[in-house]
Amino acid sequence: ELKVEQNPLFLSMQEGKNYTIYCNYSTTSDRLYWYRQDPGKSLESLFVLLSNGAVKQEGRLMASLDTKARLSTLHITAAVHDLSATYFCAVVPGYALNFGKGTSLLVTP
Amino acid sequence: NAGVTQTPKFQVLKTGQSMTLQCAQDMNHNSMYWYRQDPGMGLRLIYYSASEGTTDKGEVPNGYNVSRLNKREFSLRLESAAPSQTSVYFCASSDRDSIYEQYFGPGTRLTVT
Numbered sequence: 001e002l003k004v005e006q007n008p009l010f011l012s013m014q015e016g017k018n019y020t021i022y023c024n025y026s027t028t029s030d031r032l033y034w035y036r037q038d039p040g041k042s043l044e045s046l047f048v049l050l051s052n053g054a055v056k057q058e059g060r061l062m063a064s065l066d067t068k069a070r071l072s073t074l075h076i077t078a079a080v081h082d083l084s085a086t087y088f089c090a091v092v093p094g095y096a097l098n099f100g101k102g103t104s105l106l107v108t109p
Numbered sequence: 110n111a112g113v114t115q116t117p118k119f120q121v122l123k124t125g126q127s128m129t130l131q132c133a134q135d136m137n138h139n140s141m142y143w144y145r146q147d148p149g150m151g152l153r154l155i156y157y158s159a160s161e162g163t164t165d166k167g168e169v170p171n172g173y174n175v176s177r178l179n180k181r182e183f184s185l186r187l188e189s190a191a192p193s194q195t196s197v198y199f200c201a202s203s204d205r206d207s208i209y210e211q212y213f214g215p216g217t218r219l220t221v222t
Contacts, residue, residue, distance in 0.1 A: 004151075033210065042199065043152075043213045050208065088151060095159055096142055096167060097201075097211055099151040 002027045002093055006100035013079050013107055021103045023072040023089035032072045033097065034063050035088045043088065047074075079107045111135055113214035115200050121220045122190040130185040130217050132200030140203045141183035142211065143167075143175060145196040152199065158183055190221045 003026040013019050023032070031050050035043040047056045049065035049072060056063050060083065062075045072089055086104045090097040113134045122128055134141065139160045144152040144167075154167030156175040164175050172194060174186045183202075187194055197218050201211040 031208065042215050045210055045212070048208055048210050090152075092209060095140065095165075096154045096157045097152070099153075101149060101151040 002091075002098050004089065004091055004098050004100040006087075006089055006103050009101060009103060011103055011105045013076075013105070015080055015107055015109055016078050018078065019076050021074040021076070021087055021105075023074070023100055025070050025072075025089075025091045025098075027070075027091070027093050028067075029070075029091035029093050030067070031092055032065050033090045033092075034072070034074055035090065037086045037088065037102070039085075046087075076105075079105075081107050081109070083107050113200055113202055113212050115198075115214035115217050117217060118215065119218045121222065122187075123222055124191060126190050126221075127186065127188050128190065128219075129187075130198055130200075130219075131182070132184065132214060133182045134200075134202040134212070135181065136202060136204070136207075136212065137180070138202035138204040138207070138212075139180070140209070141177065142201045142203075143173075143183070143185045144199045144201065145169065145194075146199060146216075147196050155185065155198075187219075190219075192221045195219060195221045 034046040047063040052067040054065045086102045090099045142157040143155040158177040161180045200214040203209045203211040
């Protein structure tokens, strides 16, 4: 059974601090996706990681992929309140996405 | 270019009632998906359609049926709604040209009483 595990599931952090969200998955996947979801809203694509060692950055967020370790990280640099949301990673062993349970991030002053 | 649209946005059903959730995309994508989202569970795949004319079960298909009406439209039907089907339903689409990145609709919030 495919497992996609994110940790932590809940994260409260102060503005200006750095933190990393981890995504481990249990089966081979040649690509990994990160999505953001604001409360009551749909999912917005953040990153698509296509190969081992892939690193992508957008603003204060940076995602990386290690396919050998079956691990992806989402690093937050100097957090701001606007980053408060739930972040999901997902892998594609077949046709459809298999999601982690999500990490709820709250950035406080 | 509306992307992925879903109707209705909200719905309340009584146990045993039926309804169809509609989804349409205007991105010419071949693949379409239905997910449900429950608190603490992430998103779980109900059904997907890899291309027009094909549908396949996902992780949680029981109690649902789907129809891929044409390339643009993929509907989800609840034949006899149960309280366990109270959830938020998302439709998504993707294509090889977009590296199978999935684009999601706004969701339908369904409550079954």
